[in-house]
Amino acid sequence: MSTLGSFIWSIADQLRGPYRPNQYGNVILPLTILRRLDYILEPDRELVRALAAKYDNPNRLKIEVKKATGRPFYNTSNYSFANLLADADGLADNLADYIDRFSPDVDVFQYFDFKKEILALEKAELLREVITSFKAVNLHPDVVSNADMGDAFEYIIRKFNEAANETSGDHYTPRDAIRLLVDLLFAERDAELTEADIVRSLYDPTAGTGGMLALAEEHLLAQNPGAKLRLYGQEYNPQSYAICKSDLLAKGHDTTNIAFGNTLTDPAFKDRKFDFCMSNPPYGVDWKQYAKAVTKERDEAGPYGRFAPGLPATSDGQMLFLLHLVHKMRAPEDGGGRAGIVMNGSPLFNGAAESGPSNIRKWLLEHDLVDAIVALPTNMFFNTGIATYIWILDNTKHPDRKGLVQLIDGTSFWTKMRKNLGAKNRELSEENRAKVVQLYADFTDGDPDYSKVLRNDEFGYWTITVERPLLDESGNPVVDRKGKPKPDTKKRDTENVPFTYGGSTAGAAGKIEVIQAYFDVEVKPHVPDAWIDWTKVKTGYEIPFTRHFYKYVPPRPLAEIDADLEKQVAKILDLLREVEQ
Known part of the structure; x- marks a missing residue:
């Protein structure tokens, strides 16, 4: 406190x-x-x-x-x-x-x-x-x-x-979480950040009270007192904007770089790109009221617009900020940019194949923009105890990291707080942060309990539609005018086929062979009359983070369970005897 x-x-x-x-x-x-x-x-x-x-x-x-x-x-x-x-x-x-x-x-x-x-x-x-x-x-x-x-x-x-019974977490992010994000954001550029008199830019489109901007500057100056970090931000809450701007005023920054307004509908700094971007957007916030403006921008801007890859469901706008950050990173030919964003778990897997969220993941992974994703401990934020993740994006990855994504399970790296702050009862100590950053720096599967390195295509899959024939009253297949069996819509089913099925490393290019192999092994033996409707095959991407770190825990032996039950029954009987006496 x-x-x-x-x-x-x-x-x-x-x-x-x-x-x-x-x-x-x-x-x-x-x-x-x-x-x-x-x-x-x-x-x-x-x-x-x-x-x-x-x-x-x-x-x-x-x-x-x-x-x-x-x-x-x-x-x-x-x-x-x-x-x-x-x-x-x-x-x-x-x-x-x-x-x-x-x-x-x-x-x-x-x-x-x-x-x-x-x-x-x-x-x-x-x-x-x-x-x-x-x-x-x-x-x-x-x-x-x-x-x-x-x-x-x-x-x-x-x-x-x-x-006021409002959500305090909408306006700022715990500083221990920010420090980890900053550590990871700057990790790949530490060498260049120590150069004399360097000037870099940092942008936060959901600036809140300015905590991310302040701690990023603090981190850089601790490494290099002669460095200069030009800070830019935008905030739509009037009070948070006022605090952010006054804080930067007190530090001598050019506060014309802090804009008031809604980043989704009226973004500031439209023609500017940044060396570093970071954000903690609101989770699960409905953006229906902005849908018309966002959709219009997407349609008019074409393939190079910030929302071109896809739009998430109007019930949750956090992936819009994810796309916005990517759009604001400095271009590779100008030195490249990195971005860090804190989100909940839904952007990892929400949406079926070829839905807006899936298409966003597809675009990010196929353009090799996802560098690492770190799972944070639960109960880290003031207003929620749900699982949260830091995504690190990079459009000029180190050669060793190209075509790969690192997943880091940091859920066990936390320290109990002496006093709860709302829902927050855990914090990341300096030692906890150092463990995560070291895992990122090592970039190996050497500690499979905490770090996984996967190819971009390992997150891809095809959703196939499996049809079975419609039968007449005599049990014979009903055929169309071309003699092909008509499908029975009541028996129609879908299957998700991973790009990597059967050990394939061909990625999207292995579509026909991998799907057919899957069908022949996983479907055909069980329903011999089934077939694939190839016109309905859809491509999807998801990041099943929890599945990659799942640890099987065998059930206890029955004898041990029976013994525990007998002990509990004995206790209950003893209590009943006391009541009867």
Whole structure:
């Protein structure tokens, strides 16, 4: 738990009465951001005010402030937490003036609609009390690191969403999961990332509060303090967007690279590709309301559009974000790109052959874009205990990894948390993460309990339709005008034939031979009159992750089971005798 976050949230007790618990965040979050920025701005206030008096043009003023202070943002108000409380009658107006006089790129308070909250606090006679409390909170960067500040924000959001009975996990990802994703994302490029003065770009289309962007930068700078990671992101939740942007403002980033809006219907940075992409999209979220726009884009963009490979069911849009990431990776001829995405289990196997999800998997595997998939422990996320997976994508794989996919079972690499956070009671320690990263680096089947390396075509299969003849009242086959037997639709069946059946390594090219061999061995001996309708053969792809790591556990001997039952029966009889006495 974030101690700082808990302390800040305790200030919300002052709001009881006029505010309901699910409204506390509307006040607490923007004031936390304002107090943080207030500390950052404090040393140069007089200098900035002097520059503002000299330069009327906001763009010119921004350039001069950046030259003088090194910061990309400013505030020209005569007010701050140092003097806001001095004018008791003008507190609301002065606080509104303070917010209004931030540089144009600091739009975070507009997304909180905070001026409305100022009036509400004033009306409830709470404004002075709340500002007094926040003035006492020391959020100076020398006292509270960016990482601690991020933890505090996440704690506050979780508390806010719990009070509102909403899903906190929609807005941020646990930091231990992010760190593993970042470790894996950068693993193949570690050598180049240590080069002097390198500049790389990182993009998160579901940025949330910016946790992924922040930890990715932290990871890179730990390896190479001279490196520069240009951060880009898009977020559709107003509060999360405001927090993400303010966090990057505090770190000196160009916040014009953080866009507000829906990535699926109005993607930012349309003409830009990135060295690294990462995302934790919402799971199982209905996208029917966007279906018309997404389908229109797919139809108009043609074979090179981001949704060209296929569309998932409208009940779950996470694979749309998967396709979006692939579309945003830097092209191989420009150096290539890598992407990491956290998803639940359904994208591994949902959808029958030639359905949207199956076609997406087919396209990814046939284009050799899937590098590795890692199964995470359950109970890793704040709002769900379901199985989750990290997919790593790469369009310029290392020669040793070309044509192959590594599956890593990391479900047993976890550490029990001292205190649960929602559904999260497990975390990935540094040692746990190191084990997974080492398995990835080793890239072998040498530890079959945890790592499997498979050819792309090993995930392919054909769905064949097996027909049997329709019989007349006399038991004779009914034939059509060409003398061919008519199929009995009630006896129609389908079979899935793996590309690898019979040890075949021909992949899709072995279609006729493999299907016929399967039919001759698995079907014909049982139903001699059956045949294959070759016009209905469909190609599908699935990634049966659990099946590859299945461990057969033989049942206990009957004698052992009988002995246990006898012990239980004896206990029950003893209890009954006690009751009778």
